[in-house]
Amino acid sequence: KSTLDVAKIRKDFPQLSTTVNDKPLVYLDNAATTLKPQVVIDEMTKHLSQDVANVHRGVHTLSEMGTRAFEETRVTVQHLINAAHVHEVIYTKGTTDGINLLANSFGEQYLKAGDEILLSQMEHHSNIVPWQMIAEKKGAKVVMIPINDAGEISLDEYKKLLTPKTKIVSVVHTSNTLGTTNPVKEMAALAHANGSKFALDAAQSIAHQKVDVQDLDCDFMVFSAHKIYGPNGLGILYGKEDLLNAMPPYQGGGAMISEVTFEKTTYNILPNKFEAGTPAIAEVIAFKSAIDYLLSIGLDAVNFYETELLEYATSELKKISGVRLIGEAKEKSGVLSFVIDGVHPHDLGTLLDKQGVAIRTGHHCTQPLMKRFGITACARASFTFYNTKEDVDTFIAAIKKAKEFLL
Numbered sequence: 001k002s003t004l005d006v007a008k009i010r011k012d013f014p015q016l017s018t019t020v021n022d023k024p025l026v027y028l029d030n031a032a033t034t035l036k037p038q039v040v041i042d043e044m045t046k047h048l049s050q051d052v053a054n055v056h057r058g059v060h061t062l063s064e065m066g067t068r069a070f071e072e073t074r075v076t077v078q079h080l081i082n083a084a085h086v087h088e089v090i091y092t093k094g095t096t097d098g099i100n101l102l103a104n105s106f107g108e109q110y111l112k113a114g115d116e117i118l119l120s121q122m123e124h125h126s127n128i129v130p131w132q133m134i135a136e137k138k139g140a141k142v143v144m145i146p147i148n149d150a151g152e153i154s155l156d157e158y159k160k161l162l163t164p165k166t167k168i169v170s171v172v173h174t175s176n177t178l179g180t181t182n183p184v185k186e187m188a189a190l191a192h193a194n195g196s197k198f199a200l201d202a203a204q205s206i207a208h209q210k211v212d213v214q215d216l217d218c219d220f221m222v223f224s225a226h227k228i229y230g231p232n233g234l235g236i237l238y239g240k241e242d243l244l245n246a247m248p249p250y251q252g253g254g255a256m257i258s259e260v261t262f263e264k265t266t267y268n269i270l271p272n273k274f275e276a277g278t279p280a281i282a283e284v285i286a287f288k289s290a291i292d293y294l295l296s297i298g299l300d301a302v303n304f305y306e307t308e309l310l311e312y313a314t315s316e317l318k319k320i321s322g323v324r325l326i327g328e329a330k331e332k333s334g335v336l337s338f339v340i341d342g343v344h345p346h347d348l349g350t351l352l353d354k355q356g357v358a359i360r361t362g363h364h365c366t367q368p369l370m371k372r373f374g375i376t377a378c379a380r381a382s383f384t385f386y387n388t389k390e391d392v393d394t395f396i397a398a399i400k401k402a403k404e405f406l407l
């Protein structure tokens with residue numbers, strides 16, 4: 001039985017007591033972005049109202065204070081993901097930015113004509129398109145790992161696709177559309193046994209389970225702060241020190257240099273080499289509060305509670321006639337996608353919104369996956385620890401009402 005005090009937790013998120021269309025908000029779009037706890041809002045406000053200064057530059061008090069806080073977040077992230085070194089933690093603009101950095105910089109250094117990049121059929125577009133772009137530039141090829149009808153990667157299929165040409169495997173930890181959590185530790189070990197590197201898209205897993213980069217032995221890992229109760233416009237790229245050291249900078253500018261002359265520029269050491277320009281300072285500083293908040297509740301407790309809630313929602317949804325679940329993996333977290341016979345997901349989303357229930361509809365930036373399931377769009381409810389059984393009941397009742405109206 002879960003020990004979370006959800007009633008108390010809900011008070012920490014001011015947006016949960018707002019209304020939408022005159023109905024109390026039932027926020028079930030956590031996979032798109034999570035709501036922010038008061039501690040994060042307070043930290044942003046404090047910085048923006050009292051502590052503004054640029055980092056890594058001035059000798060004045062505010063700049064030094066800001067730099068310290070900015071670097072403290074990096075240590076907090078290091079501990080969250082169990083990175084061996086703090087300079088293996090790179091600030092980016094988000095998951096998408098992190099994968100673009102990785103694809104360009106890794107690709108520049110390691111990819112040549114004929115090489116292969118292995119991605120799964122359930123990847124978000126942001127873990128497909130940047131690889132296609134660098135593959136085109138280098139004459140390399142993107143190869144897809146297929147999934148089964150339940151929405152799972154078959155390790156046998158994966159093994160067959162690992163060849164001497166495979167330079168890197170990049171796979172999502174938890175799918176934003178299916179909720180499937182992939183066996184990434186085994187996948188990383190298989191990639192390494194084949195002499196390939198392994199990158200992990202942890203955008204959907206980082207807020208819901210422990211992601212230990214050393215235990216999983218991934219070479220790279222990316223996620224976004226806004227999906228783990230933090231601010232927008234900020235993400236993390238983790239990379240193993242030796243690989244990051246061997247890779248060229250992604251963008252040039254201030255902070256990433258050691259010395260600039262018109263003849264030749266030398267680059268800064270990690271992590272600054274990959275952090276050109278003024279970063280998202282207030283966001284980075286406030287992000288520490290988000291992580292501390294989540295860890296104070298505890299990832300194990302969160303995971304236990306969310307699993308219970310997902311099971312309840314799944315069993316209630318299945319009782320509604322005409323519902324087809326998209327994604328029925330054994331290992332699943334946080335996400336419940338579905339279609340209903342004769343109902344367009346967009347219409348369903350609109351009617352649910354009228355009842356204050358926020359869900360996502362569309363292709364969820366996973367068009368190849370939609371094609372795999374023979375659909376162009378689906379509805380998705382996604383849960384986190386501040387959601388309740390009552391939220392699920394409101395969601396189910398709203399679907400029934402919408403169905404009556406539409407059918």
Ligand code: PMP
Pocket residue numbers: 031032094095096097124126127172174175176201203204224365
């Ligand atoms: N990968 C996955 C699995 C995601 O869920 C998302 C966000 N929907 C992304 C990548 C992209 O993240 P962002 O838009 O924050 O860059």
